[in-house]
Each structure stands twice: as structure tokens, then as C-alpha cells.
Amino acid sequence: MTTLPESEMRSIRGRDIGLxxxxxxxxxxxxxxxxxxxxxxxxxHQPGSRKQCTPRFLEILHSLNLDADEKFLNRKPAQLSVGQAQRVLIAMAVLHRPSLLLADECTSSLDLITQKEVLNIFRQLSRDMGTGILFISHDLLAVSSLCHRIAILRSGQLVExxxxxxxxxxxxxxxxxxLANALPVPESSQQ
Structure with a gap:
């Protein structure tokens, strides 16, 4: 992919790979x-008027647990919570049903409840759409709850x-x- 011309990369970004x-x-x-x-x-990546696309936008936003309507679509980002904004970004990333979703530290700014909801959304996307997810995170608890495979990096080098x-x-x-020893251990398993 690194040798593709920019025009081809532009057509892949957002359509085949969501970010x-x-x-x-x-x-x-x-x-x-x-x-x-x-x-x-x-x-x-797709033709269509805004009016034609709106039902698809609302469908995706609803599937991501947002109570979205025309009023929601008319809001600006400052009128959203961080969790709502994150779901909007997820919706935008999956609009074209990409085969790969790159999620870069996308749960780090969320409270634990919203983080759990977003991780559940990723599971649902992977299951329902067959989307592969490359989940980049320092949060090993989130990684362990979502990912089947893991790559450990240190200073940009693959460790394991x-x-x-x-x-x-x-x-x-x-x-x-x-890293594994730094993971919190539930109190019940410490006794």
C-alpha cells in the first residue's frame, strides 16, 4: 500500500479503511x-444528496446507541458530550462499511461506562459487518476485553x-x- 499513488490511497481511505x-x-x-x-x-466516496443520505446517517447513529434525529444532525460538536462525539466519529468511520477499522486510542478520553459501551459497539461492528479492527491502546484491560490477538510494542519496536x-x-x-504485572487484580482474587 505504501507504493500506491496518492489518488488511489485517497479512494481507499474512508471507503475500505475507516479511522x-x-x-x-x-x-x-x-x-x-x-x-x-x-x-x-x-x-x-458515494453519490447522493444530503436528503437521500440522512436516513442512512440516522440508522447508523441509532445502531451506535445515539438517540439521533434531524435536530441531532444540526448540532455542532460543542453541543455533544465526549461520548456522543466519539460515536459520531465511529459512525463516520463505518459509513462505507470498511473492511478495516483503525481505532487509535479512541477510548482513552472516555469515562468507564462510555468506554464499555464503545467496546461493545466495536464487538457489534466486528460481528455484524465483518469489520476487522486494529485497536491501538495503552489500556491493556480494554485490549484484553476486545482483542483476540495482541502485538506489544516498545519504543516503536515489536516485542511480542x-x-x-x-x-x-x-x-x-x-x-x-x-505490563501484565501492572494490570489491576480484582480484590476477590487477591484474598
Whole structure:
């Protein structure tokens, strides 16, 4: 992929590969309404008027547990909670049903309840749409609850890769052992 011309990469981005970034409030354009941002994302790869696309936008937003309507689409990002903004970014990333979703630290700014909801959304997307998810995170609890496989990086270098449960239960590298040992242990299992 790194050798593809920019025009081909542009056609792949957003259509075949969706991206969700770490900070939902700075990832959305503060000057544009949510519906406008969703429409611009749609229009990058598909024809259709805003009026034709609106039912699809609302369907996706509802599937992500947002009580969305026309009023919601007319809001600006500052009128959303961080969790709502993150769900809007997820909706924009999956508009074209990509085969791969890159989720970069996308739960780090969320409270625990919203984080759990977002992880459930990822499970649902993977199951219902067959979307592969590359979940990038420092949060090993989130990783262990979502991912079947894990790759441990240290200073940009691959340290260890394998099945998540196996790597976290029996790490073979000292750095991975340190990470696994830093995971919180529930009180009931400490007694």
C-alpha cells in the first residue's frame, strides 16, 4: 500500500479503511454541523444528496446507541458530550462499511461506562459487518476485553505478538511481563 499513488490511497481511505482518532472533540470540525460532516464523509466516496443520505446517517447513529434525529444532525460538536462525539466519529468511520477499522486510542478520553459501551459497539461492528479492527491502546484491560490477538510494542519496536490471553497470562518478554504485572487484580482474587 505504501507504493500506491496518492489518488488511489485517497479512494481507499474512508471507503475500505475507516479511522477513529483519540480525541473526538478535536477530530470533528467545530464550525460544521454533525450532519454536514457526515455528508462530506459520505460524498467523498458515494453519490447522493444530503436528503437521500440522512436516513442512512440516522440508522447508523441509532445502531451506535445515539438517540439521533434531524435536530441531532444540526448540532455542532460543542453541543455533544465526549461520548456522543466519539460515536459520531465511529459512525463516520463505518459509513462505507470498511473492511478495516483503525481505532487509535479512541477510548482513552472516555469515562468507564462510555468506554464499555464503545467496546461493545466495536464487538457489534466486528460481528455484524465483518469489520476487522486494529485497536491501538495503552489500556491493556480494554485490549484484553476486545482483542483476540495482541502485538506489544516498545519504543516503536515489536516485542511480542500472539493470542491476547496467552500473551497476558504467560508473557515471554520482560517488558510484556511488566505490563501484565501492572494490570489491576480484582480484590476477590487477591484474598
Amino acid at each position: 477513529i482518532l483519540q480525541s473526538p472533540m478535536s477530530s470533528l470540525n467545530p464550525a460544521l454541523k454533525i450532519g454536514t460532516q457526515m455528508y462530506e464523509t459520505w460524498r467523498a 505478538v500472539g493470542l491476547t490471553r496467552e500473551i497476558l497470562k504467560r508473557p515471554s518478554q520482560p517488558y510484556t511481563q511488566q
